[in-house]
Amino acid sequence: MQVVSGGKSLWMYTLLFTSLQLWGRPLASTSSPPLPAPKLDIYSRSKSSVVLVCRAPEGYQGLHFMLYQTTEKVDSKELQSGAEEVAFTVRVKEGDSVQLFCCLYKDQDGHYSVFSPYLQLEHIRDALPVPTLVIQQQTDVWHLLCTGSAAYPGAVFFLYLADIELPVATHRATLLHHQAIFPVPVQDTPVAIYQCQYNVLLGRKWRSSERSLSLSVTKGIPPPSSTDLTLRRTSFPSQRGLLSGGPGTLEDLGERTGQQE
Numbered sequence: 001m002q003v004v005s006g007g008k009s010l011w012m013y014t015l016l017f018t019s020l021q022l023w024g025r026p027l028a029s030t031s032s033p034p035l036p037a038p039k040l041d042i043y044s045r046s047k048s049s050v051v052l053v054c055r056a057p058e059g060y061q062g063l064h065f066m067l068y069q070t071t072e073k074v075d076s077k078e079l080q081s082g083a084e085e086v087a088f089t090v091r092v093k094e095g096d097s098v099q100l101f102c103c104l105y106k107d108q109d110g111h112y113s114v115f116s117p118y119l120q121l122e123h124i125r126d127a128l129p130v131p132t133l134v135i136q137q138q139t140d141v142w143h144l145l146c147t148g149s150a151a152y153p154g155a156v157f158f159l160y161l162a163d164i165e166l167p168v169a170t171h172r173a174t175l176l177h178h179q180a181i182f183p184v185p186v187q188d189t190p191v192a193i194y195q196c197q198y199n200v201l202l203g204r205k206w207r208s209s210e211r212s213l214s215l216s217v218t219k220g221i222p223p224p225s226s227t228d229l230t231l232r233r234t235s236f237p238s239q240r241g242l243l244s245g246g247p248g249t250l251e252d253l254g255e256r257t258g259q260q261e
Contacts, residue, residue, distance in 0.1 A: 035060060035113035040103045042119070043166075044158070044199060044208045046128075048092055050121055051165055054103035055085040056113070062086075062105030068115070070100050082108055087165040090121070098122055128152065128209040133196045135184070135217060144217075146196035147179040148209065154178075155198040159185075162193035162214050187219040 036057045043051040054065050061082030067075040067090075077086045090101065099121040104113045129149040136145050146157050157180035158167035171180040185192070195211040 032111060035105070035107060035111055037114045038062075038065075038103055038105055038116045040101060040116045040119045042121075042206075043087060044197065045092075045206075046197070046208045046210045048210070050090045050092055052088045052090055052101060052103075052119070053085050054088065054105065054116065056105050058084075060084070060105075060113075061107060062113075063108050064106040065103060066105070067101060067103045089165055092121065128198070128200065128207055130210045131157075131196055131198055131212045133194060133212040133215045135215065142184050144182040144184060144194060144196070144215070145179060146182065146198070146212065148173075148198040150178050152178060152198070152200040155200045157182075157196060157198045160195045160197065160211065162195055167197075184217060187217070190219050192217050192219070 038054050038056045041053050041055065043053045045051070052067065054067065056062050061084055062079070063082055064078045065076065065086040065088075066073055067088045069090075074090075075088050077088070079086070088103075090099075092099070100118045101121065102115045102118050104115050106112050129151075131146050131148045133144060133146050135142060137143075144159060146159065148155050148157065154173055154175040155178060156170065156172045159169040159171075159182045160167050168185055169182050171182060173180055180196075180198075182196075193214045193216050195214055197209055197211045199206050199208045201207075
């Protein structure tokens with residue numbers, strides 16, 4: 001978490017934080033003290049969005065988590081059963097140089113926590129190159145290959161189901177490589193849509209790329225290999241073409257070879 005510094009700014013942020021704590025107290029049950037504050041952290045970020053995780057202290061769970069920007073509630077999530085943490089996706093606006101966020105949670109008994117400390121977000125101006133995601137076959141096994149930028153070897157790669165905020169798999173590349181191989185996850189649906197992303201440590205800060213374009217994977221029906229596609233689309237000059245000047249396809253060559261035999 002980044003600490004807000006500067007005399008006047010520090011005083012203003014301290015006043016805002018204190019006001020939130022006092023404002024949140026009436027929300028809690030008067031018969032018991034408020035629950036301990038959660039922690040708000042950055043899970044991943046890109047040029048246009050940031051995934052924030054609001055995490056309750058160990059031993060505590062929430063049924064309702066709320067996210068605030070300064071003093072305004074901007075998102076909330078109600079759960080069917082208690083959880084220690086939830087993720088919020090925040091859009092980063094081009095004109096916002098600094099944004100302040102905090103969160104709190106409510107347990108199954110209706111008791112509210114105090115607010116988390118403020119988390120300061122700064123706008124990222126230089127985005128990382130977008131990765132690519134393809135499906136490939138290695139021997140008899142299909143896998144997903146996520147390729148980042150060669151300028152950033154040793155990145156941490158994440159595999160996502162589309163529209164899901166948290167990854168289904170994580171892999172850290174070696175210091176000499178800029179790609180990651182993921183086994184195709186077990187699918188519960190006929191078609192699953194995947195995306196990937198990578199994080200790099202620049203100085204003391206982690207930076208995240210945008211997610212890759214979506215890749216659809218059909219359950220139980222492997223796609224044709226890239227080699228097969230290349231052969232099907234390749235045109236060869238045929239013996240007939242030498243006389244007539246016209247090209248022939250691979251299938252034509254096979255037919256003529258059979259006729260010659």
